[in-house]
Amino acid sequence: MNYWLVKSEPFKYSWDTFVSLGRDHWDGVRNFQARNNLMAMKENDLVLFYHSNEGKEVVGIAKVVREHYPDPTIQEGSWVVVDLVPEEKLPKTVSLATIKKDPRLSDIALIKQSRLSVMPIKKEEFDIILSLAYA
């Protein structure tokens, strides 16, 4: 079991949009590193859903229900998508500021590689974020 974090601008695609759809493919990834991360996702892996730009906070947890397959929304290129379902909404969102303040999270890719849109999260980091969400 692995853990991940994906970013979305809520203006374009928010957690609520995702919940209303119920299940969706995660498309639009056009970065090789992010694509490699998508391709490493396995069914049942858990994914933190982060709102970038507006909000700047982790809002919910999604689950991978289908491993990577070719992006159905484009003809060209070798980009891939995965299918995700909402798993649960966090009772308390965890903001970027909170994450930055926590010394245990200083190595998190969210801070280290701020422009990456799909990134792996260590189990410890995932657990810490959840503990902050349920505090």
Place this chain on the structure above:
DNA sequence: GCCAACGTTGGC
């Protein structure tokens, strides 16, 4: 709205 970080493109 600015700017830093960083990925991509294209000329050489």
Place this chain on the structure above:
DNA sequence: GCCAACGTTGGC
């Protein structure tokens, strides 16, 4: 294959 120019992302 290097590197400058350019575009995009995302925090502030």
